Amino acid sequence: MAARFGFLRCGGLRACASPRHLCHSARSRYPLPLVIQGCGFSACEILHYSFGNSGQADMPSKRHVVTQTTDQFSNCNKDVNGLRMLLWEKNIFLISCHPGLNTRVLCPKCEGGHERYQSLTVKISIDGEFAMWNCFRGTCGWNGRVGDAAYTVDTLGTSLMINGRDDGAQGLQSAVEFTEESLHLRPLSEELITYLSTRGISKETLSRNGVKEATLRFGVAIAFPYRKDGKIVGCKYRTLGKRYSMEKNSQKLFYGLDDIKDVNEVIIVEGEIDKLSMEEVGFLNCVSVPDGAPLRVSDQSPSAEAEDKRYQYIWNCKEYFEKVDRIILATDGDSPGQALAEEIVRRLGRERSWCVKWPGSSMKKCKDANEVYSNASYAGSV
Numbered sequence: 001m002a003a004r005f006g007f008l009r010c011g012g013l014r015a016c017a018s019p020r021h022l023c024h025s026a027r028s029r030y031p032l033p034l035v036i037q038g039c040g041f042s043a044c045e046i047l048h049y050s051f052g053n054s055g056q057a058d059m060p061s062k063r064h065v066v067t068q069t070t071d072q073f074s075n076c077n078k079d080v081n082g083l084r085m086l087l088w089e090k091n092i093f094l095i096s097c098h099p100g101l102n103t104r105v106l107c108p109k110c111e112g113g114h115e116r117y118q119s120l121t122v123k124i125s126i127d128g129e130f131a132m133w134n135c136f137r138g139t140c141g142w143n144g145r146v147g148d149a150a151y152t153v154d155t156l157g158t159s160l161m162i163n164g165r166d167d168g169a170q171g172l173q174s175a176v177e178f179t180e181e182s183l184h185l186r187p188l189s190e191e192l193i194t195y196l197s198t199r200g201i202s203k204e205t206l207s208r209n210g211v212k213e214a215t216l217r218f219g220v221a222i223a224f225p226y227r228k229d230g231k232i233v234g235c236k237y238r239t240l241g242k243r244y245s246m247e248k249n250s251q252k253l254f255y256g257l258d259d260i261k262d263v264n265e266v267i268i269v270e271g272e273i274d275k276l277s278m279e280e281v282g283f284l285n286c287v288s289v290p291d292g293a294p295l296r297v298s299d300q301s302p303s304a305e306a307e308d309k310r311y312q313y314i315w316n317c318k319e320y321f322e323k324v325d326r327i328i329l330a331t332d333g334d335s336p337g338q339a340l341a342e343e344i345v346r347r348l349g350r351e352r353s354w355c356v357k358w359p360g361s362s363m364k365k366c367k368d369a370n371e372v373y374s375n376a377s378y379a380g381s382v
Contacts, residue, residue: 180225200373
């Protein structure tokens with residue numbers, strides 16, 4: 001295969017990119033983007049030179065013209081550029097970024113079929129917190145989401161929705177009741193039980209919470225059924241490789257909701273395993289958020305309930321917090337976890353909220369409840 005190098009020519013500026021960095025290298029069939037800041041270019045030609053086995057260069061062929069100025073790139077804040085990098089890691093290349101708008105690009109999975117149709121729709125949220133994509137070719141259906149949680153969702157042709165959402169949260173308007181049979185759940189295998197035991201979760205706790213196993217298109221996963229009044233109203237899946245997804249039509253609720261009925265103190269954590277860890281040390285009055293944390297605190301004040309889709313699960317469970325005197329926020333200790341705590345406080349009330357500071361040194365600080373619980377050095381801290 002001939003090696004290919006890309007050259008970017010902009011007036012007097014000329015930059016060469018090796019196969020490692022740019023444009024149709026021998027190791028990549030897809031053009032990698034190059035952004036040069038501060039040159040204020042427009043109508044900038046990207047040329048490609050092919051080098052055969054003889055080492056002779058063919059004449060360059062113009063592939064496309066970029067008509068983007070640095071003024072447009074100034075709209076891409078640090079968070080949006082971070083999302084673009086996450087997308088590039090999945091071979092999804094956006095030359096421009098326009099939060100809130102859909103962009104069509106070539107799908108790296110199916111390559112658009114024989115016609116090379118740009119079937120992949122990519123959207124960066126208007127607030128720059130996440131990016132999502134979906135291939136509309138019937139034989140592909142690749143979709144996923146990055147950015148607004150501590151995990152990446154990436155599914156191939158599965159019926160599961162991204163985080164249980166379609167550019168927003170599923171509210172109670174599409175409530176569906178599930179059963180273990182309809183979800184094709186089965187008892188946990190010894191492999192998954194062993195894995196969870198290494199995280200400090202006992203069989204008794206797994207049984208009490210109805211944790212099961214399921215097979216999805218991307219592999220075997222731990223299934224966390226979401227219950228309300230004892231009925232399954234949703235289910236979240238997690239593989240050992242930390243790929244997550246939520247069952248389609250799942251209600252947007254806290255995980256462990258039935259455990260906070262008629263209590264005056266509630267602990268909120270950032271993951272199902274953290275909730276189970278709290279239970280292991282005797283705290284049953286604990287729930288977990290379903291979606292993980294945002295990258296940062298929103299600059300805008302919380303919107304009305306009907307418009308606050310990102311945190312719809314809080315509104316859907318508001319009645320459970322009406323008589324609660326104290327809310328303990330035990331979210332992750334990283335920046336997104338602290339941003340999540342602030343967003344919850346904004347909606348449930350600052351006057352009754354307390355925040356947990358996880359133990360650890362400046363060199364190694366525990367991130368969440370499970371890390372503290374699993375770390376013998378901090379036994380008794382949770």
